[in-house]
Amino acid sequence: MKQVAAQLGVSTATVSNAYNRPDQLSEKLRERILRESAELGYYGPNLAARSLRRGESGVIGVMLADSISYSFSDPVANQLMQGIAEVLVENKKQLLLLSSGMTSAEQSSAESLPDGFILYGALQGNGFEHIKRTGKPVVVVDFEFADSGSVNIDNEQGAYNIAEHALQKEDNSQVAVLGLRLIDSSRICRLSQEDLSMPSQEISRLRLAGYMRAAEANKVSIPVDKIWHIPINSPEKAEVAAREALTSSPLPTVLLCMSDVIALAALRVANELNIAVPGQVQVTGFDDIPEASRSTPPLSTVCQQNLEKGRLAATMLLEGNSKEKVILETRLVVRQTCK
Amino acid sequence: MKQVAAQLGVSTATVSNAYNRPDQLSEKLRERILRESAELGYYGPNLAARSLRRGESGVIGVMLADSISYSFSDPVANQLMQGIAEVLVENKKQLLLLSSGMTSAEQSSAESLPDGFILYGALQGNGFEHIKRTGKPVVVVDFEFADSGSVNIDNEQGAYNIAEHALQKEDNSQVAVLGLRLIDSSRICRLSQEDLSMPSQEISRLRLAGYMRAAEANKVSIPVDKIWHIPINSPEKAEVAAREALTSSPLPTVLLCMSDVIALAALRVANELNIAVPGQVQVTGFDDIPEASRSTPPLSTVCQQNLEKGRLAATMLLEGNSKEKVILETRLVVRQTCK
DNA sequence: CTAAATTGCTTAACCGATTAATAAAGATTA
DNA sequence: TAATCTTTATTAATCGGTTAAGCAATTTAG
Numbered sequence: 001m002k003q004v005a006a007q008l009g010v011s012t013a014t015v016s017n018a019y020n021r022p023d024q025l026s027e028k029l030r031e032r033i034l035r036e037s038a039e040l041g042y043y044g045p046n047l048a049a050r051s052l053r054r055g056e057s058g059v060i061g062v063m064l065a066d067s068i069s070y071s072f073s074d075p076v077a078n079q080l081m082q083g084i085a086e087v088l089v090e091n092k093k094q095l096l097l098l099s100s101g102m103t104s105a106e107q108s109s110a111e112s113l114p115d116g117f118i119l120y121g122a123l124q125g126n127g128f129e130h131i132k133r134t135g136k137p138v139v140v141v142d143f144e145f146a147d148s149g150s151v152n153i154d155n156e157q158g159a160y161n162i163a164e165h166a167l168q169k170e171d172n173s174q175v176a177v178l179g180l181r182l183i184d185s186s187r188i189c190r191l192s193q194e195d196l197s198m199p200s201q202e203i204s205r206l207r208l209a210g211y212m213r214a215a216e217a218n219k220v221s222i223p224v225d226k227i228w229h230i231p232i233n234s235p236e237k238a239e240v241a242a243r244e245a246l247t248s249s250p251l252p253t254v255l256l257c258m259s260d261v262i263a264l265a266a267l268r269v270a271n272e273l274n275i276a277v278p279g280q281v282q283v284t285g286f287d288d289i290p291e292a293s294r295s296t297p298p299l300s301t302v303c304q305q306n307l308e309k310g311r312l313a314a315t316m317l318l319e320g321n322s323k324e325k326v327i328l329e330t331r332l333v334v335r336q337t338c339k
Numbered sequence: 340m341k342q343v344a345a346q347l348g349v350s351t352a353t354v355s356n357a358y359n360r361p362d363q364l365s366e367k368l369r370e371r372i373l374r375e376s377a378e379l380g381y382y383g384p385n386l387a388a389r390s391l392r393r394g395e396s397g398v399i400g401v402m403l404a405d406s407i408s409y410s411f412s413d414p415v416a417n418q419l420m421q422g423i424a425e426v427l428v429e430n431k432k433q434l435l436l437l438s439s440g441m442t443s444a445e446q447s448s449a450e451s452l453p454d455g456f457i458l459y460g461a462l463q464g465n466g467f468e469h470i471k472r473t474g475k476p477v478v479v480v481d482f483e484f485a486d487s488g489s490v491n492i493d494n495e496q497g498a499y500n501i502a503e504h505a506l507q508k509e510d511n512s513q514v515a516v517l518g519l520r521l522i523d524s525s526r527i528c529r530l531s532q533e534d535l536s537m538p539s540q541e542i543s544r545l546r547l548a549g550y551m552r553a554a555e556a557n558k559v560s561i562p563v564d565k566i567w568h569i570p571i572n573s574p575e576k577a578e579v580a581a582r583e584a585l586t587s588s589p590l591p592t593v594l595l596c597m598s599d600v601i602a603l604a605a606l607r608v609a610n611e612l613n614i615a616v617p618g619q620v621q622v623t624g625f626d627d628i629p630e631a632s633r634s635t636p637p638l639s640t641v642c643q644q645n646l647e648k649g650r651l652a653a654t655m656l657l658e659g660n661s662k663e664k665v666i667l668e669t670r671l672v673v674r675q676t677c678k
Numbered sequence: 679c680t681a682a683a684t685t686g687c688t689t690a691a692c693c694g695a696t697t698a699a700t701a702a703a704g705a706t707t708a
Numbered sequence: 709t710a711a712t713c714t715t716t717a718t719t720a721a722t723c724g725g726t727t728a729a730g731c732a733a734t735t736t737a738g
Contacts, residue, residue, distance in 0.1 A: 001724060011688045016726060019444055025686060041472065044444030047452040048391040049724035053693045057387065058448075059435070068428055069421040072411065082408040089407055089438045094449055096398070097424065097434040105358055105383030109397075110433055112694095113386040133380065235633060268633060294574060294607060296635065340694060350718050355696060364716060388694030391723045451724095 001045065004037045019045055051113065060088055060317065061114030063098040063128065065121045071097065074233055075261065075289040076306055077120065080141060083310020084118060091318050100127050116317045119145065137322040139313045142203060149322040151313045155203045158302040158330035159210025159258075162284045165300075166254050166338050167218040169282060176226040176245050176252035177211060178238065178262045180204050183229050188241045191227040207258050207286065226252065230262060238265035246273055252281055254338075260285040260292045263299055267337065282338040288331075297336030304330050340384065343376045358383055390452065399427055399656065400453030402437040402467065404460045410436065413572055414600065414628040415645055416459065419480060422649020423457060430657050439466050455656045458484065476661040478652045481542060488661040490652045494542045497641040497669035498549025498597075501623045504639075505593050505677050506557040508621060515565040515584050515591035516550060517577065517601045519543050522568050527580045530566040546597050546625065565591065569601060577604035585612055591620055593677075599624035599631045602638055606676065621677040627670075636675030643669050 005012040010033065017024040018033040025033075037043075051057035062084060064071050071077045088095050096114055100107075111117075111134050119128050121143035128145060131138055138148040167175070181204050183195050208227070215222050226248070228241045238257075242265050245252060257263035263285030270277050277283050277297060285292055285301035292299040305328055316322055344351040349372065356363040357372040364372075376382075390396035401423060403410050410416045427434050435453055439446075450456075450473050458467050460482035467484060470477055477487040506514070520543050522534050547566070554561050565587070567580045577596075581604050584591060596602035602624030609616050616622050616636060624631055624640035631638040644667055655661055 012725075013689080013727075014687060017687090020726080029686085038443070043469075043472065044447035045451075045726090046391070046724050047448045048387045048396065049693085050448065050726075051693090052385070052387040052391050052695085052724080053726045055693075068424040068434065072417045072421040072424060078411045078417070082411040085407040085411060085436065089440075092441060092445060094438075095407065095436040097436065099428045099433075101428075102431060104377070106431060108383035109386045109389065112384075130382075133382065235629070268635070271635060290574070291630070294603075296607070296610060351695075352697075352719080353717060356717085359696080368716085384696090385694050388723090389696075391694080391725085392696045394723075 001042065004033075004040055004042045007040060008033060008036055016045070056115045057094075057113050058092070059094045059096050059114045060314070061096045061098045061111065061117045063100065063117060063119050063131070065100070065119075065127055068097050068099045071120075075291065076233070076259070076287050079289065079306035080120060080310040080313075083307040083312075084314045085310075086307075087311050087314035087318070091314075093318070104130070116322070118313050118317060119148075121145075137317055137320065139317045139322050141309055141313050144325075147323065149316050149324045149326075151309050151316070151326050151328060153304045153309075153328050153330050155206035156210040156213070158304065159207035159256075159286065160214045161210075161330070161332045162286070162300070162302050162338075163211045163214035163256055164217065165332060165334065166256065166282050166284050167214055167220055169254075169338075171253045172218060172220050174226075174250050174253045175211075175215060175220055175222045176228070176248070176255050177208065177222060178228050178230060178241055178245060178255065178257040178266060179208060180230050180233055180258040180262060182208065182227070185229060186231045188231065188237060188244070189229050190225045191229060193224055195229075196224060204258055211256050233259050233261050235261055235265050238262040239269055242266040242269040243273075246270055246275055246281070251275070254282045255284070257283065257285050260287040260289045260299060260301055263301065263337070264291060264295050267295055267297075267299070277337050278339060284338050288333050292333075293335065295337075300335045300338040301333050302330050303333045304328070340381065343372075343379055343381045346379055347372060347375055355384070395454045396433075396452050397431070398433045398435050398453045399653070400435045400437045400450065400456045402439065402456060402458050402470070404439070404458075404466055406440075407436050407438045410459075414630065415572070415598070415626050418628065418645035419459060419649040419652075422646040422651075423653045424649075425646075426650050426653035426657065432657070443469070455661070457652050457656060458487075460484075476656055476659065478656045478661050480648055480652050483664075486662065488655050488663045488665075490648050490655070490665050490667065492643045492648075492667050492669050494545035495549040495552070497643065498546035498595075498625065499553045500549075500669070500671045501625070501639070501641050501677075502550045502553035502595055503556065504671060504673065505595065505621050505623050506553055506559055508593075508677075510592045511557060511559050513565075513589050513592045514554060514559055514561045515567070515587070515594050516547065516561060517567050517569060517580055517584060517594065517596040517605060518547060519569050519572055519597040519601060521547065521566070524568060525570045527570065527576060527583070528568050529564045530568060532563055534568075535563060543597055550595050572598050572600050574600055574604050577601040578608055581605040581608040582612075585609055585614055585620070590614070593621045594623070596622065596624050599626040599628045599638060599640055602640065602676070603630060603634050606634055606636075606638070616676050617678060623677050627672050631672075632674065634676075639674045639677040640672050641669050642672045643667070 001012050001015050005015045018030045071081050116137040119140040140148055140150045230237050230241045266283050285299045288301045288303035292301050340351050340354050344354045357369045410420050455476040458479040479487050479489045569576050569580045585608055602622055605622050624638045627640045627642035631640050
C-alpha cells in the first residue's frame with residue numbers, strides 16, 4: 001500500500017480510505033486509486049495487517065470435538081456445517097476449521113485470528129475449555145458451555161416421541177436399542193446394569209431416558225442386555241451391532257436406533273437377513289439426515305433440523321446475541337419403517 | 340507480549356524466542372517464561388501479528404468452484420475434503436474455506452492470509468484466475484490450471500472401462516446415459532446433435548467420450564436423445580432424469596450414469612418402477628462414494644480414490660512440489676448392478 | 679464580507695509480533 | 709593473562725495496514 005500510495009502521489013491513509021471509507025475522499029480520487037492500484041497489481045488490503053490493527057479478521061472459527069475430517073464424513077455434522085457455511089457466506093465471513101489436539105501455544109495462535117467460534121460437541125462436548133480464555137463470543141451446538149450461547153434440541157423429548165409412536169403398536173413386546181456412545185468404550189457391546197447407573201448428561205443418555213420413559217408409559221420393558229453401545233456413528237460399526245441385535249433371540253419387534261446412520265445400517269442388515277421391516281421389526285432413527293427419506297423402506301425418524309441448527313448458531317454468533325440458549329423443536333417424521 | 344516481557348523483566352525478543360527458538364535462550368529462562376506468561380494469561384503469539392511479520396500464516400485455503408456448502412453436501416467433494424483435512428491436521432495447518440463471489444478487494448483480502456491454495460473445480464474449473472496474482476503455490480484438483488500442480492484422473496479411460504464392461508453383455512442393444520453438466524443449462528434435458536458438436540474439455544465430456552469409444556468398440560450406438568443432461572449432482576435432480584430415462588421407450592438395457600449419486604437415484608427409481616437391476620437394466624456409476632457399496636443392489640462403478648486425491652493434493656502443496664501434474668489410477672469396481 | 683462549518687487529504691501513532699545485528703558475560707584456548 | 713569463542717539476552721527495524729487528530733481549502737450561513 002505504501003508503494004501504491006507513493007506511485008499515485010497520495011498518502012497511505014487515502015488509499016486505505018479508498019478501500020474502507022468511501023466517504024472520506026472524493027469519488028473521483030477514489031475511483032482513480034481503485035483503478036490505478038489494480039493496474040499496479042494491488043487489489044486490496046492484507047488481511048493479517050488489517051486484523052492486527054483492527055482487532056478483527058472477518059474469520060469465524062469452527063471447532064469440533066471430533067477430528068476435522070469428521071465434519072466431512074458424518075452426515076449430521078455435514079448438514080450442520082452446511083447451515084453454518086451458508087450464513088457465513090451470506091455475511092461475507094471466512095470459515096476457519098480448527099482442529100483440536102495441538103499444543104497450548106499452537107491452539108492459542110490458531111484461536112487468536114477468528115472473531116468468534118462455533119463449537120460442535122456432537123456426543124461429547126469437552127476439550128473446549130481453552131476457547132474461553134480468548135474472551136471472544138462463542139456459540140455451542142448440542143451441549144452446554146459456560147455462559148456461552150447454545151443451540152440445542154430436547155433430546156429426551158424427541159426420543160420419547162418416536163419411542164412412544166413405536167411402542168403404541170400391537171407387537172411391542174420385544175424392544176431393543178442401538179445406542180450411540182452410551183458409555184466410554186471404543187468397542188461395541190451390550191450395556192450392563194452398572195453402566196446405566198453411571199449418571200451422564202450426554203445427549204445419547206438423554207435419548208435413552210426418553211426411550212425409557214416411553215417404555216414405561218406403554219408398560220413394556222427394555223432389557224439392559226438389549227441395549228447396544230456403538231462407539232462411533234459409522235455405517236460399518238452400526239452394521240456389526242445391528243447384526244448382533246437382529247440375530248439375538250428373541251428377535252426384537254421394535255428396534256430403536258439413536259441415529260439415522262445406525263437405523264439405515266439396521267435396515268440393510270434386516271434386508272440381508274430377510275427380516276421384514278416394518279412387518280417383523282419396526283425400526284426408528286434419529287436426526288432425519290437426507291438419506292433417511294431415500295432408504296427402502298423410507299425411515300421413520302426424529303427431525304432435528306440440522307441445517308437450521310447450523311444457520312441459527314452462525315446467526316446468533318454474528319448478531320452478537322451469543323448468550324442466548326435456544327432449544328429447537330424436534331419433529332416426528334413418520335415414514336415406512338414404523339408407521 | 341510486551342506486557343508479559345515487562346512483567347517478567349525480559350525483552351520481547353526473549354519471550355518470542357521462548358515460543359519459537361528454544362536454542363536462543365537458556366532452558367531455565369525459557370521454562371520460567373512459558374510458565375509465568377501462562378499464569379499472566381498469555382499462551383502464545385498472535386497469529387495476525389506473526390503472519391504479518393513472517394509472511395506466512397500456517398493456513399491453507401481451499402476454494403471450490405461451487406458454493407462452500409457444496410463441500411459439505413456433495414459426497415464426492417466430501418471425501419476429497421476429508422483427505423485434504425487429514426493431511427492438513429497431520430501437518431498442523433489450519434484450513435480456511437474460501438467462498439467465491441466476493442468483490443475483488445474482498446477476494447484479495449481473503450486470499451492474502453493463506454500460504455497456499457487447493458482449488459477444486461468439480462465439473463467447471465473456472466473463476467480461479469484471481470488466485471494467480473497472489474503468486475502463492477496452488478494445487479488444483481480435477482482440472483488443469485496455468486502452471487500449477489494438479490491431481491487428476493483419466494476420466495475418459497475410467498468411463499471407457501466401465502462402459503466396456505457393461506457393453507460386453509448380451510443385451511447391450513439399448514444404451515442410455517445420465518450425464519452430469521454436459522452442457523451449460525440449469526435444466527434437465529436430453530442432448531441434441533449440436534450440443535455434442537460443441538467442443539469441451541469438461542470432465543463430464545471426457546467421460547462421455549469414454550462411453551462413446553466403448554460403444555464403438557462394441558458396435559452399439561448411443562442415440563443422442565438417450566443422453567440426459569443433469570445440471571447438478573443432487574439426488575433430487577437425478578431422480579427426475581432417471582424417471583424420464585426409465586420410462587422412455589424403448590426401455591434402456593444399459594444405463595451409464597456419470598456419478599454415483601445419479602446411479603443411486605436410478606436404482607431407487609428402477610425399484611419404484613419395478614424394473615429389475617441388473618435383470619432388465621444394467622446400471623453403472625462413477626466415483627465410488629461410500630454409499631455405492633451399501634445400496635441394494637450394490638453399485639458397479641469406477642473408483643476414483645477421492646480421499647487419496649485430497650491427501651495427495653494437500654501433500655503436494657505442503658511439500659512444495661506444486662508444479663507436478665499427477666494422474667491417479669481409476670479402478671473398475673464390479674458389484675451387483677452390472678456384473 | 680466574515681465567521682463557522684464542511685470537505686478532502688495528510689501526519690503519525692499503533693496493532694503484536696519476528697529477527698538481524700549487537701553487546702555483555704562466561705567459558706575456552708593459547 | 710590475554711585473546712577468542714559461546715552462550716544468552718537486548719535493541720531496534722520491520723511486516724502492511726487503520727484511524728484519531730490536524731490542517732488547508734472550499735462552501736455555507738448570517
